[in-house]
Amino acid sequence: MIKFLDLQKINAQYEQELKEAANRVIDSGWYLMGKELETFEQNYANFCGVKYALGVANGLDALRLIFKAYIELGGMQKGDEVIVPANTYIASVLAISDNDLIPVFVEPNNKTYNLDSSKLEAAITSKTKAILTVHLYGQNSIDQQMLDICAKHNLKLVEDSAQSHGALWNRKVSGSIGDAAGHSFYPGKNLGALGDAGAVTTNDEPLAKTITALRNYGSHKKYENIYQGLNSRLDEIQAAFLNVKLKYIKKDILERRCMANYYLEHIKNPAIILPEVLNEEGHVWHLFVIRTSKRDILQKYMNDNGVQTLIHYPIPPHLQKAYRHLGYKAGDFPIAEELAKTLISLPLWVGMDEKTLKVVTDKI
Ligand SMILES: *Cc1c(COP(=O)(O)O)cnc(C)c1O
Numbered sequence: 001m002i003k004f005l006d007l008q009k010i011n012a013q014y015e016q017e018l019k020e021a022a023n024r025v026i027d028s029g030w031y032l033m034g035k036e037l038e039t040f041e042q043n044y045a046n047f048c049g050v051k052y053a054l055g056v057a058n059g060l061d062a063l064r065l066i067f068k069a070y071i072e073l074g075g076m077q078k079g080d081e082v083i084v085p086a087n088t089y090i091a092s093v094l095a096i097s098d099n100d101l102i103p104v105f106v107e108p109n110n111k112t113y114n115l116d117s118s119k120l121e122a123a124i125t126s127k128t129k130a131i132l133t134v135h136l137y138g139q140n141s142i143d144q145q146m147l148d149i150c151a152k153h154n155l156k157l158v159e160d161s162a163q164s165h166g167a168l169w170n171r172k173v174s175g176s177i178g179d180a181a182g183h184s185f186y187p188g189k190n191l192g193a194l195g196d197a198g199a200v201t202t203n204d205e206p207l208a209k210t211i212t213a214l215r216n217y218g219s220h221k222k223y224e225n226i227y228q229g230l231n232s233r234l235d236e237i238q239a240a241f242l243n244v245k246l247k248y249i250k251k252d253i254l255e256r257r258c259m260a261n262y263y264l265e266h267i268k269n270p271a272i273i274l275p276e277v278l279n280e281e282g283h284v285w286h287l288f289v290i291r292t293s294k295r296d297i298l299q300k301y302m303n304d305n306g307v308q309t310l311i312h313y314p315i316p317p318h319l320q321k322a323y324r325h326l327g328y329k330a331g332d333f334p335i336a337e338e339l340a341k342t343l344i345s346l347p348l349w350v351g352m353d354e355k356t357l358k359v360v361t362d363k364i
Pocket of ligand 1: 058091198
């Protein structure tokens with residue numbers, strides 16, 4: 001079976017260094033908020049080109065904490081609206097609704113699968129306070145039109161950079177373009193820990209300060225709580241693993257691009273729609289997603305022929321039971337719904353060889 005993702009093989013490449021990192025943390029006797037986290041925060045801030053990177057427990061918390069901090073700082077309040085793509089992963093939406101903000105869905109562009117900037121203004125009301133743009137599948141989703149709309153309507157631009165570590169737009173790295181960004185280091189992400197981990201990046205000092213307290217019970221000083229915070233910390237052991245893996249992310253991105261280019265050049269089936277790349281540097285290929293009206297037949301055929309594929313994502317957020325109270329129905333976001341029915345993701349992970357890529361391609 002060709003696995004969709006083989007974490008065992010991915011992490012085996014760094015076995016020695018990861019074990020040394022784990023031993024270092026075990027022997028140190030210090031497991032939270034220590035030197036490994038501090039080093040990772042500096043390294044990741046440098047990688048993204050921002051002033052602040054703050055380690056948190058996971059990617060969902062990174063996004064939740066950004067909105068929570070904006071509320072604490074007075075820039076948003078309960079009931080305000082946040083625009084989010086209708087085809088995103090549920091976590092983007094949870095980060096909004098968990099703060100009692102209202103998610104307002106906007107359709108993606110049906111070629112890039114990212115927010116369609118030409119549809120943003122129609123969704124803006126007097127309650128709109130932010131756009132949460134998602135760099136879905138690893139492709140940058142920001143364009144000048146989006147930035148102009150944010151400036152014109154005084155909206156915060158928050159990036160969901162969970163899938164886009166190192167993607168570039170105008171020489172800026174994903175997570176440094178908007179006002180703040182949430183990153184995930186879930187094991188299967190392009191930069192993956194060996195457990196849960198996440199980070200917020202920003203150049204906004206008051207925001208960074210507020211999140212620093214919010215992730216730690218709402219406290220800067222032990223036993224003095226200025227906010228009703230969370231416990232959302234990035235463990236030393238995960239930070240130590242991330243310090244190892246961050247060293248290889250640039251190489252990994254180049255390898256992912258090579259593999260994606262192989263698929264782009266070799267998949268010739270006219271029943272398949274290949275992903276559209278706006279700019280090579282803007283895409284880091286977290287997922288290689290193709291489309292076909294015969295998706296379910298293709299998935300079964302691939303599986304029967306030893307190739308594991310996945311669907312990202314089969315049910316759009318507005319049709320999830322969790323959001324039934326928002327009152328949406330099938331047909332409200334036809335592009336997002338069509339994508340959910342036709343998308344299928346192919347195996348693409350660092351360590352896959354050309355022979356494997358050829359098997360996948362041949363089966364398609
Ligand atoms: C993975 C992911 C998240 C959430 O990250 P976790 O670390 O799993 O909480 C958020 N948004 C998107 C687009 C993701 O892919």
